[in-house]
Amino acid sequence: MNTSFGPYRKLQKRARQIALVAGASELLGWDAETGMPPAGLAFRAEQLAFLGGQAHRSWTAGVVGGWIKACEDAGFDPASPEAANVREWRRAYDRATKLPAALVEKFERIRAVAREAWRKARERSEFALFRPHLEKLLDLNRRKADCLGFAESPYDALLDGYEPGARAARLRVVFDSLKAEIGLILGPAMERSAGTPSDLLQGNYPLAAQMAFNREVAGAFGFDFSAGRIDATTHPFCCTVGAGDCRLTTRYRENDFTYSLYSILHEAGHGLYEQGLPAEQFGTPLGTAASLGIHESQSRLWENHVGRDPSFWEHWHPIACRHFPGLERFRPEQLTAAVNRVAPTFIRTESDQVTYDLHILLRFEIEVEMLEGRLAVADLPARWNDTFARLTGLKVSRDSEGCLQDIHWSLGDLGYFPTYTLGNLNAAQLMARARAEQPGMDASLAKGEYTALLAWLRDRIHRHGLRYPPDELIQRATGEPTGAAAHLACLRRKFGVSS
Amino acid sequence: MNTSFGPYRKLQKRARQIALVAGASELLGWDAETGMPPAGLAFRAEQLAFLGGQAHRSWTAGVVGGWIKACEDAGFDPASPEAANVREWRRAYDRATKLPAALVEKFERIRAVAREAWRKARERSEFALFRPHLEKLLDLNRRKADCLGFAESPYDALLDGYEPGARAARLRVVFDSLKAEIGLILGPAMERSAGTPSDLLQGNYPLAAQMAFNREVAGAFGFDFSAGRIDATTHPFCCTVGAGDCRLTTRYRENDFTYSLYSILHEAGHGLYEQGLPAEQFGTPLGTAASLGIHESQSRLWENHVGRDPSFWEHWHPIACRHFPGLERFRPEQLTAAVNRVAPTFIRTESDQVTYDLHILLRFEIEVEMLEGRLAVADLPARWNDTFARLTGLKVSRDSEGCLQDIHWSLGDLGYFPTYTLGNLNAAQLMARARAEQPGMDASLAKGEYTALLAWLRDRIHRHGLRYPPDELIQRATGEPTGAAAHLACLRRKFGVSS
Numbered sequence: 001m002n003t004s005f006g007p008y009r010k011l012q013k014r015a016r017q018i019a020l021v022a023g024a025s026e027l028l029g030w031d032a033e034t035g036m037p038p039a040g041l042a043f044r045a046e047q048l049a050f051l052g053g054q055a056h057r058s059w060t061a062g063v064v065g066g067w068i069k070a071c072e073d074a075g076f077d078p079a080s081p082e083a084a085n086v087r088e089w090r091r092a093y094d095r096a097t098k099l100p101a102a103l104v105e106k107f108e109r110i111r112a113v114a115r116e117a118w119r120k121a122r123e124r125s126e127f128a129l130f131r132p133h134l135e136k137l138l139d140l141n142r143r144k145a146d147c148l149g150f151a152e153s154p155y156d157a158l159l160d161g162y163e164p165g166a167r168a169a170r171l172r173v174v175f176d177s178l179k180a181e182i183g184l185i186l187g188p189a190m191e192r193s194a195g196t197p198s199d200l201l202q203g204n205y206p207l208a209a210q211m212a213f214n215r216e217v218a219g220a221f222g223f224d225f226s227a228g229r230i231d232a233t234t235h236p237f238c239c240t241v242g243a244g245d246c247r248l249t250t251r252y253r254e255n256d257f258t259y260s261l262y263s264i265l266h267e268a269g270h271g272l273y274e275q276g277l278p279a280e281q282f283g284t285p286l287g288t289a290a291s292l293g294i295h296e297s298q299s300r301l302w303e304n305h306v307g308r309d310p311s312f313w314e315h316w317h318p319i320a321c322r323h324f325p326g327l328e329r330f331r332p333e334q335l336t337a338a339v340n341r342v343a344p345t346f347i348r349t350e351s352d353q354v355t356y357d358l359h360i361l362l363r364f365e366i367e368v369e370m371l372e373g374r375l376a377v378a379d380l381p382a383r384w385n386d387t388f389a390r391l392t393g394l395k396v397s398r399d400s401e402g403c404l405q406d407i408h409w410s411l412g413d414l415g416y417f418p419t420y421t422l423g424n425l426n427a428a429q430l431m432a433r434a435r436a437e438q439p440g441m442d443a444s445l446a447k448g449e450y451t452a453l454l455a456w457l458r459d460r461i462h463r464h465g466l467r468y469p470p471d472e473l474i475q476r477a478t479g480e481p482t483g484a485a486a487h488l489a490c491l492r493r494k495f496g497v498s499s
Numbered sequence: 500m501n502t503s504f505g506p507y508r509k510l511q512k513r514a515r516q517i518a519l520v521a522g523a524s525e526l527l528g529w530d531a532e533t534g535m536p537p538a539g540l541a542f543r544a545e546q547l548a549f550l551g552g553q554a555h556r557s558w559t560a561g562v563v564g565g566w567i568k569a570c571e572d573a574g575f576d577p578a579s580p581e582a583a584n585v586r587e588w589r590r591a592y593d594r595a596t597k598l599p600a601a602l603v604e605k606f607e608r609i610r611a612v613a614r615e616a617w618r619k620a621r622e623r624s625e626f627a628l629f630r631p632h633l634e635k636l637l638d639l640n641r642r643k644a645d646c647l648g649f650a651e652s653p654y655d656a657l658l659d660g661y662e663p664g665a666r667a668a669r670l671r672v673v674f675d676s677l678k679a680e681i682g683l684i685l686g687p688a689m690e691r692s693a694g695t696p697s698d699l700l701q702g703n704y705p706l707a708a709q710m711a712f713n714r715e716v717a718g719a720f721g722f723d724f725s726a727g728r729i730d731a732t733t734h735p736f737c738c739t740v741g742a743g744d745c746r747l748t749t750r751y752r753e754n755d756f757t758y759s760l761y762s763i764l765h766e767a768g769h770g771l772y773e774q775g776l777p778a779e780q781f782g783t784p785l786g787t788a789a790s791l792g793i794h795e796s797q798s799r800l801w802e803n804h805v806g807r808d809p810s811f812w813e814h815w816h817p818i819a820c821r822h823f824p825g826l827e828r829f830r831p832e833q834l835t836a837a838v839n840r841v842a843p844t845f846i847r848t849e850s851d852q853v854t855y856d857l858h859i860l861l862r863f864e865i866e867v868e869m870l871e872g873r874l875a876v877a878d879l880p881a882r883w884n885d886t887f888a889r890l891t892g893l894k895v896s897r898d899s900e901g902c903l904q905d906i907h908w909s910l911g912d913l914g915y916f917p918t919y920t921l922g923n924l925n926a927a928q929l930m931a932r933a934r935a936e937q938p939g940m941d942a943s944l945a946k947g948e949y950t951a952l953l954a955w956l957r958d959r960i961h962r963h964g965l966r967y968p969p970d971e972l973i974q975r976a977t978g979e980p981t982g983a984a985a986h987l988a989c990l991r992r993k994f995g996v997s998s
Contacts, residue, residue, distance in 0.1 A: 020549045023542065024523045031526060031740075039726035040744030043522065043781070045742060052520045181895030227538035241530075242546060282542070 003082060005074055007067035010282060011089055014064060018055045019283030023242040024083070025051045030247055031080055033233040048109075060096045081286055084467045087162075094163060096145045101490060103140070110136050111412045118410030125400035127381050130410070134379045137412045138370055140262020145371070155368045158415030162292045163422060165469040168368055171418055174425070175361050178484040179391070182358060186392075189342040189354050189495035193275055196337045203326045205257035214250065214261055215321040217316065218268040222454040223248070236263040238299075239271035243282040246274040257324060258339055262303055269302035270295055274452060276462025285466035292416070293482075294461065294470050296432060297448030304353055304424075305431040305490070306453070310336045315448035317454065340494065344392035344399035354491055355425055358391045363406075363417040371414060426474055428487035430457070433478040503582060503930035504573055506566035510588055511783060513563060517554045518782030522549045522741040530745055532553060548607075559595045567592055580785055584967045587663075587784030599648045602639070609635050610911045617845060617909030625900035626880050629909070634876045636911040637869055644870070654867045657914030661791045661920060664968040667867055668915055673924070674860050677983040678890070681857060684987070686892075688841040688853050688994035695836045702825045704756040712822040713749065713760055716815065717767040720801060721953040722747070723774055735762040737769035737798075740944040741748045742781040745773040756823060757838055760804055769794055771953060775961025784965035791915070792981075793960065793969050795922020796929060803923075804930040804954070804989070805944065809835045814947035821830055839993065843891035845900035853990055856923055862905075862916040927974055927986035929956070932977040 003009065025048055032044050068089050076083040094215060114133035121130035145154035148161075155168040161431040211230070219225060233249040240246045248267040273295060281287030289295045306312060311322075313332035320335075321327045327335070342352045348359035369375035375383055384403040385396040396402035408416055434456045435441050444452055461479035467473075474482050492499050502508065524547055531543050545904035558940075567588050575582040613632035620629035647660075653739035654667040677761040710729070718724060732748040739745045747766040752844055772794060780786030788794045805811060812831035819834075820827045828836070841851045847858035863880060868874035874882055883902040884895040895901035907915055933955045934940050973981050974996075991998055 017549060020542075020546045023546055024527060024550060026529060027526060028523060031530070035728060035730075036740075037724065037726050037728055037744055039723070043519075043741035043743055047519045049520055050516060051523060081855050212621075224538070225536065227536050229534060229536055231534075242539050242542035244542055247538055 005071065007070035007074075007413065008076075008082060008086070011064070011067045011071065011085070014058065014067075015089070015196045016283040018276045020242075021051055021055045021058075022251075023240075025055070026239050027241045029324055030231075030239050030241060030249075033237075033249065034231045035380050052089075056096065059093065064089075065097065081467060085285050088288075088466050089432045091164065092285075093478055094146060098107050098149070099144060100147065103143060103147065107137075107140050107144070107412060111410075115407070115410045115414070118404070118407065122400045122404040124467065125398040127399045127402065127404060131377055131380075132406060134380075134409060137409065138377060138414075141412060141414050142371060153372055155371045155415060158371070160415075161416065162416050162419050163470060164466075166291075166293070166418070166422070171364065171422075172368075174482065174484055175364060175418075175421065178357060178421070178425075178488070179361050181484065181488045182354060183391075183489070185495060185497050186342070188355055189482065189491070192495050193341045193343060196334075196341050198341065199341070200334065200338045201258060201327075201330075203253050203257075205254060205323070205324050205326075207252050207254065209323040210252055210257050210260050211369070213257070213320060214264040214439050216323075217261070218248070218264055218271075220448055221265075221268050221272060221306070223268045223271050228277060236267050238267045238274065238298075243279050246271045248450055257320075260485055262307060262339065265307040266299045266303040269299035272302065272457070273298040273462055275421060276454075276458045277465050278463055281465060288466050290461075290464070290466050290468070290473050291422075291470040292419035293422030293426060294439040294473060296419055297426030299421050299458065299459065300427035301431055301457070305427055306450070308336070308339050308353065309445060311442060311445035312336070313339075314446050342495070344394050346388075346394060346396060346407055354495070355392060357487075360417050362387050362391060364421075366403075367414050367417065375379075422470075422482060425482050425484055425487045428490045429459070429474065429478045429480070429482065429485075432486040432489070433460075457473070503603040504570065506573075507575075507581060507585070510563070510566045510570065510584070513566075514588070515782040517557055519741075520550055520554045520557075522739070523835065524554070525738050526740045529730075529738050529740060529748075532734075532736075532748065533730045540576050555595065562587075564592055566595065566735040574686075577631060580966060587787075587965050589678075589845065590663065592783075594647060597648070598643060599646065602642060606636075606639050606643070606907035606911060609639060610909075614906070614909045617903070617906065620905040621899045624859050624897040624903065626898045626903060629903060630876055630879075633879075634907060636878060637913075638910065640911060640913050641870060642970070651703065652867065653945060654870045654914060657870070658917065659914075661915050661918050662969060663790055664970050665790075665917070665921070670863065670921075671867075673981065673983055674863060674917075674920065677920070677924075677987070680983065680987045681853060681990075682890075683845070683994050684990050684994060685841070685853055687996045688990070689843075691994050692840045692842060695833075695840050697840065697842070699833065699837045700757060700826075700829075701754050702823070704719075704753060704823050704825075706751050706753065708822040708938075709751055709756050709759050712756070712819060713763040715818065715822075716760070717747070717763055717795075719783050719947055720764075720767050720771060720805070720949050722767045722770050726774060727770055729763065735766050736771065737766045739773045742778050745770045756819075761806060761838065764806040765798045768798035771801065771956070772797040772961055775858070775953075775957045776964050777962055780964060787965050789960075789963070789965050789967070789972050790921075791918035792925060792971040793972060795918055796955065797923030797960065799922050799926035800930055800956070804926055805949070807835070807838050807852065808944060810941060810944035811835070812838075813945050836914055841994070843893050845893060845895060846904055853994070854891060856920045856986075859892060859916050859920040861886050863920075865902075866916065921969075921981060924981050924986045927989045928973065928977045928979070928981065928984075929959070931988070932959075932996070946975030 028044060028048055028051070032041070036044060068086065071086045072090070076086060099223065110133065114130070114137055116134045121127060141158060142154055145157035148157040150157040155169045159166050159168060161272050213226070215230060218230070227244045228246040228248065230248045230250065230450065232251060235249060236250045238248050248264060248271050250260045250263040250267065273289060276290065277287050279287070310333065313335040315326065317330070317332040317335060324405065340353065344355045344356045345351050348356070351359055362384065363448070366375060368381065370377065370380070381399050381403050389395050434453060438452055441453065444450070461473065464473060469475060471481055489499070491497070527543060527547055527550070531540070533541060567585065570585045571589065575585060613629070613636055616632045617629050620626060640657060641653055644656035647656040649656040652667045658665050658667060669827070699713065700713040710855055714724070714729060717729070727745040727747065729747045729749065730760055731750060733750060735749045737745065737747050747763060747770050749759045749762040749766065772788060773991070776786050776788065778786070809832065816826065816831040816834060839852065841853045842843045843854045844850050861883065864886070865874060865879065869876065869879070880898050881904050885903065888894050933952060937951055937955065942953065943949070960972065963972060965977060988998070990996070
């Protein structure tokens with residue numbers, strides 16, 4: 001059995017066509033964030049809905065199911081790349097066809113209204129305005145999980161859409177150990193940060209200089225600007241518009257260059273992954289990122305393990321001074337301390353490397369409890385505030401700084417948050433392994449040489465696409481399944497905490 | 500019969516869906532010129548081909564023909580807007596379905612190769628490299644004309660695709676009178692320009708100041724930036740990405756602000772037309788520009804009849820001085836003289852208002868003769884050079900400055916050029932009529948007030964979309980069919996030539 005098998009080739013062609021349309025949608029979405037004139041919004045929304053529907057219809061057509069079945073019956077060598085494509089096509093087909101069209105449409109309708117309600121609720125910090133919408137979305141998510149099917153928890157059915165093969169029960173084991181250990185690191189880390197004022201680096205950093213410096217660093221990491229670009233948006237993101245066209249975005253604060261820089265380091269990590277996927281497989285699972293958690297491992301690795309490592313400013317401080325002469329008053333260690341400052345905050349997206357995962361663990365617990373019917377939506381704010389206080393010591397006084405802060409739930413996205421923490425854990429685990437296998441790594445990083453690290457990631461992660469489920473991919477790359485040990489070891493080392 | 504008639508509503512829906520896809524293609528095309536990373540090119544081309552094919556298949560489906568037939572049989576009031584939609588849907592359906600798919604595909608294949616051959620031929624100024632490709636394209640265009648059908652000349656079948664209802668024989672009558680009269684205007688106009696050096700305005704005009712000034716003028720004309728934007732590209736253009744989203748582009752020369760400015764005045768004319776089309780009809784003929792010739796009349800009107808009128812610099816000179824202090828050394832009349840300088844050039848796109856149409860008339864004659872089999876491709880350069888010398892007095896020494904200068908023929912586009920001259924003629928005719936109907940027009944223009952002129956164009960041209968064929972539209976707007984008189988009168992007045 002090989003790639004010339006008729007139904008396999010038809011699936012490849014269909015997947016390619018869908019990628020062509022999906023790429024157009026990506027550009028329409030990117031443009032809506034970067035340059036679209038405001039009056040174009042309504043038509044743009046109609047366009048995205050139409051193209052999305054078209055791609056969905058094209059993939060859920062009966063013939064597609066027939067081709068997949070024929071491939072399964074024909075029996076590709078289970079170790080072959082083709083078998084991986086067939087496995088993932090089956091997954092995607094089942095997930096897409098198991099949901100009745102009426103449910104999908106109802107979901108879309110309620111989402112649209114819920115998002116607006118959430119905006120208003122957050123603005124006024126009034127949970128009651130969002131509550132009935134979240135109740136509806138929760139109910140729809142339960143029905144979705146029932147349609148998709150699950151063995152233990154309805155949460156698994158949703159989680160699996162973002163992180164193939166992940167299960168709530170297994171996550172809980174890892175996350176629980178993480179929670180306990182972070183609690184022990186947090187105090188000493190905060191103490192260590194006490195000598196670094198939060199506004200240490202505040203100054204005047206012209207946008208053009210920020211853009212130039214960001215570009216220089218992303219280029220040094222290996223981001224290929226002949227196949228990508230950087231633009232400004234309200235929220236940073238990375239999107240792939242097509243083969244050879246991956247775009248990063250960031251946002252700027254004139255008084256704080258690290259605000260745009262660390263976004264770019266993060267997004268460049270995503271972009272390097274996208275640029276490292278096998279181009280000839282574009283549009284098929286083999287040419288697609290393994291999961292959100294694996295994607296996030298790449299962004300976190302470059303952002304935190306490269307960008308927040310002391311070696312980073314050792315190399316980049318003199319170069320940064322050319323762009324921002326005001327930085328000459330600092331030593332590299334001060335910059336490192338500033339970008340590693342630990343202090344709990346209410347807002348997840350502003351949180352430091354130690355407390356970040358506490359924000360995620362809280363959301364994970366609440367999502368699971370709500371889906372399993374153990375927590376009523378009405379009790380969400382109290383549950384949030386209690387747990388948050390226990391985890392961080394901070395008392396939430398406004399729901400806009402608490403359970404209303406993220407957009408995700410208003411989009412009906414439950415089961416997504418854990419991928420952020422999986423990303424953190426995998427990043428640390430990959431970096432530890434890369435260091436162990438490449439003894440010269442630290443010396444290279446201190447010289448701003450990233451080729452070897454990137455080549456290692458290309459080899460262990462990028463080139464495989466979705467060849468292996470994420471857990472297996474990490475096992476193969478690092479010799480162990482995803483765990484908290486490497487991440488905790490890294491935090492302990494960084495903040496001088498003994499284990 | 501009304502708009503609730505089933506087949507009519509189905510056509511509206513189908514047209515809307517095609518507009519959604521076509522708008523995505525527009526954005527993909529715009530992005531390819533403005534910001535796409537070079538490595539994205541191959542995928543982008545595949546995307547555009549796929550979406551184009553999809554739109555074509557969607558429109559040429561048998562059901563569409565059935566719905567059109569049902570509308571025709573049902574008999575809308577011929578004077579109703581619905582009847583105009585049905586008329587144009589029929590035109591578009593017939594043109595799309597009369598061409599066999601094999602011919603369309605062959606055309607695409609040969610075009611792609613021909614364009615590359617043309618680039619090389621122009622670079623080396625070696626017509627022989629392009630000749631075999633043009634021969635093939637000519638042959639395919641003849642077959643295309645045969646498929647589409649025509650009464651007198653195969654040229655009509657092609658021309659009709661750009662300018663519904665236009666016929667070569669009728670154009671020739673208008674164009675011949677134009678040619679003779681321009682010949683009489685050219686000498687005196689050149690003499691009048693002799694005192695204005697070609698580099699009079701050369702200076703240093705920072706790009707940011709050019710952008711700001713261009714934006715200010717386009718905004719004053721009435722271009723709505725909440726529904727549009729301006730970007731930089733190699734060749735200026737105007738494109739509509741969707742309802743409420745019309746984009747202009749221009750290019751810049753640091754030493755000559757008029758280079759970008761007059762492109763923007765031109766493209767803003769196109770943009771004002773697009774923004775004036777009835778939004779609720781977007782995607783149907785009633786919401787679509789009447790023809791290329793009508794479109795060009797709008798761009799030429801704002802570029803030449805507003806932007807090159809003495810009133811323009813009377814108002815804008817002091818404002819321009821704020822952006823470009825170096826302009827303070829001129830009087831407004833000098834700026835007017837500079838942007839109206841007449842001197843024949845080899846290159847159409849660099850030519851002045853008097854000689855521009857000579858370039859078009861030459862191309863028109865050659866296209867007709869080639870299509871009617873009266874001129875062999877091999878004889879094209881000699882024919883070009885002879886006629887060009889007779890028309891302008893300039894002797895072509897390199898085909899790159901002669902018959903190889905334009906991209907159009909390498910794209911297989913024959914029958915397109917005349918729409919440029921139709922645009923010039925219609926622009927003058929519309930402007931004369933607007934002036935006659937609005938006695939305060941010149942005073943308004945001198946004050947930089949364009950509301951009344953735009954309102955008049957909205958009323959006479961924009962709001963009708965494709966309600967009337969272009970000839971009828973001009974007849975209704977100006978009281979006469981398209982002719983050369985107004986254009987010639989305008990040139991004579993401008994250059995002080997008595998008729």
